[in-house]
Amino acid sequence: xxxxxxxxxxxxxxxxxxxxxxxxxxxxxxxxxxxxxxxxxxxxxxxxxxxxxxxxxxxxxxxxxxxxxxxxxxxxxxxxxxxxxxxxxxxxxxxxxxxxxxxxxxxxxxxxxxxx
Amino acid sequence: xxxxxxxxxxxxxxxxxxxxxxxxxxxxxxxxxxxxxxxxxxxxxxxxxxxxxxxxxxxxxxxxxxxxxxxxxxxxxxxxxxxxxxxxxxxxxxxxxxxxxxxxxxxxxxxxxxxxx
Numbered sequence: 001x002x003x004x005x006x007x008x009x010x011x012x013x014x015x016x017x018x019x020x021x022x023x024x025x026x027x028x029x030x031x032x033x034x035x036x037x038x039x040x041x042x043x044x045x046x047x048x049x050x051x052x053x054x055x056x057x058x059x060x061x062x063x064x065x066x067x068x069x070x071x072x073x074x075x076x077x078x079x080x081x082x083x084x085x086x087x088x089x090x091x092x093x094x095x096x097x098x099x100x101x102x103x104x105x106x107x108x109x110x111x112x113x114x115x116x
Numbered sequence: 117x118x119x120x121x122x123x124x125x126x127x128x129x130x131x132x133x134x135x136x137x138x139x140x141x142x143x144x145x146x147x148x149x150x151x152x153x154x155x156x157x158x159x160x161x162x163x164x165x166x167x168x169x170x171x172x173x174x175x176x177x178x179x180x181x182x183x184x185x186x187x188x189x190x191x192x193x194x195x196x197x198x199x200x201x202x203x204x205x206x207x208x209x210x211x212x213x214x215x216x217x218x219x220x221x222x223x224x225x226x227x228x229x230x231x232x233x
Contacts, residue, residue, distance in 0.1 A: 004159075033221070043206065043223040056220065091159060098220070102148035102167040102210065105221050107159035 002026075004108035006092050012114045018080040021111045024073055025094030033093040033105065034067055034077050043091075049075065050098065082115045089113070118143040118209050122224035129197055130232050137192040137227045139207030149190040150208040150221070151181055160206065166190060177201065202231045 005024040013019055025032045033048040047057040052069045060067070064083070069075040079086055089112050095105040123138040141147060148167055152160040164175025171183040181192045190207060207224040 042225040045220060045222070048220065093160075098210075102150075102165055104150075104162050104165065107152075107161070109159045 004092055004094050004106055006090075006108035006111050008111060009109065010112045010114075012116065013082055015083055015115055016081045017115075018078065019082045019086075019113060019115075021077040021090050021092075021113070023075045023077070023092030023108060025075070025092070026106055027073070029094035029096050029106075030072075031095045031098040031105075032069060032075050033091075033095075034075070035091040035093065035107075037089040037091060037110070038087075046077070048098070079113075082113075084115045087114050118147065118211050118222050120207050120209050120222055120224035122207050122227050124227050125225065126228045126230070128230045128232060131199055132196045134195050135193065135197050135201075135229065137205050137207075137229065139190045139192065139224060141188050141190065141207070141209045143209060143211055145211050148210045149181075149183060150210075151175065151179070151190075151192050152206045152208060152223075154204045154206065154226075156203070163192070163205070197229070197231045199231050199233060201229060204228050 007022045030051050034046040036044050036046055046059045047067045048055055049069045065079055067077045089110045091107050091110045093105045093107045095103050097103045119142045121140045129135050150165045151163040153163050154160045163179050164173050166173045166183045174180045179194050181190055183190050204226045206226050208221050210221050
């Protein structure tokens, strides 16, 4: 299996620009998660989907962030407009049945975002 | 709501020495516990997980962890570390059905293990 695929792996953008991060989950997985990792705040869950429906977006920092999952094999995380404090590593992860009952969550390699 | 506390942000050790990375959790319902490892510039990989049964769980690369319900802990151990074990280690928890955080995985702040020659 190809695993969770994220793109781009690295992105440098100017403040105010729109950023779109993409994710392809493992085929057959019905849960998809977006995490953000920073030195200050560690790993934060931003949002997660079950069967393409957002279940909990309480971790999304503000209205500049939005996430969509138009189908079972694709999700996007968009930041518009971007700010320097958005610089972080953004991880997409997927699993079968979520973390419920101890199911393993599989992570992508991450998208390293730098906003200058 | 569930939470995880990793008691050490950094742990330096010498090669072939034993190591213990500490993790405590908080939850009002039964939990499942995980340890993930993140090598530099990579994503997270599962090391091991506790679901039920034996409180001693063995994982990959010679790591093991012990679940202690009375102390709400899930410490990770390795009897003899290698240079290649240098990485950041994350403890994580998910809740049983009935918990307010059901379906989610909540991570601790991470412990950076540095193995010196």
